[in-house]
Amino acid sequence: GQQLNQSPQSMFIQEGEDVSMNCTSSSIFNTWLWYKQDPGEGPVLLIALYKAGELTSNGRLTAQFGITRKDSFLNISASIPSDVGIYFCAGQRYTDKLIFGTGTRLQVFP
Amino acid sequence: DTAVSQTPKYLVTQMGNDKSIKCEQNLGHDTMYWYKQDSKKFLKIMFSYNNKELIINETVPNRFSPKSPDKAHLNLHINSLELGDSAVYFCASSQGRESSYNEQFFGPGTRLTVL
Numbered sequence: 001g002q003q004l005n006q007s008p009q010s011m012f013i014q015e016g017e018d019v020s021m022n023c024t025s026s027s028i029f030n031t032w033l034w035y036k037q038d039p040g041e042g043p044v045l046l047i048a049l050y051k052a053g054e055l056t057s058n059g060r061l062t063a064q065f066g067i068t069r070k071d072s073f074l075n076i077s078a079s080i081p082s083d084v085g086i087y088f089c090a091g092q093r094y095t096d097k098l099i100f101g102t103g104t105r106l107q108v109f110p
Numbered sequence: 111d112t113a114v115s116q117t118p119k120y121l122v123t124q125m126g127n128d129k130s131i132k133c134e135q136n137l138g139h140d141t142m143y144w145y146k147q148d149s150k151k152f153l154k155i156m157f158s159y160n161n162k163e164l165i166i167n168e169t170v171p172n173r174f175s176p177k178s179p180d181k182a183h184l185n186l187h188i189n190s191l192e193l194g195d196s197a198v199y200f201c202a203s204s205q206g207r208e209s210s211y212n213e214q215f216f217g218p219g220t221r222l223t224v225l
Contacts, residue, residue: 003152037151040218040219041218041219042114042200042202042216042217042218042219043153043200043216044216045213045214048213086151088153097155097158097166097168098155098214100152100153100154102150102151102152103151103152105151
């Protein structure tokens with residue numbers, strides 16, 4: 001089945017640093033979503049994007065819906081230890097199922 | 111207080127056995143889902159039910175059979191378990207049928223290990 005490619009696969013950063021990750025697809029999506037999964041838990045929605053070019057923030061998190069509708073970006077500013085986890089992008093075409101990305105594993109060192 | 115709950119949290123069983131995983135949501139949502147997350151953390155939808163009606167059925171072996179007794183419950187029964195079925199299974203729910211505006215809320219997952 002289709003997969004969305006996320007990069008980087010993993011990141012090891014120091015507390016206070018900014019983080020950027022992206023997600024690319026071979027097809028167009030109408031909705032882009034970013035989820036975070038903590039160890040032993042299910043994914044939790046962070047940001048939802050509904051329009052090409054849209055830039056949306058949620059606290060220290062900012063995500064963008066790419067103009068081509070084939071990509072999306074997530075930035076985390078001033079990282080803190082609780083940002084540790086796996087970040088997933090997900091794309092959706094109209095009312096179709098969600099397609100999840102391969103995940104970016106983030107580790108934050110104090 | 112829990113929005114989407116799953117039981118059991120962990121399930122260890124032998125190859126060939128039949129097992130069930132239960133899911134309940136108290137959010138009043140109409141749509142429920144089962145996802146499988148493999149060892150590489152890749153999340154893939156298996157099934158989706160809207161008001162007890164099956165609306166998404168991905169290419170999943172017919173050993174997997176979802177059952178929705180009411181719109182608050184979606185159980186997953188697996189027959190003749192195989193080693194490759196080992197994964198974390200997540201239940202999720204959303205307000206309506208999948209659309210751009212319906213956030214999916216995930217349960218805590220059931221880690222299935224087949225020996």
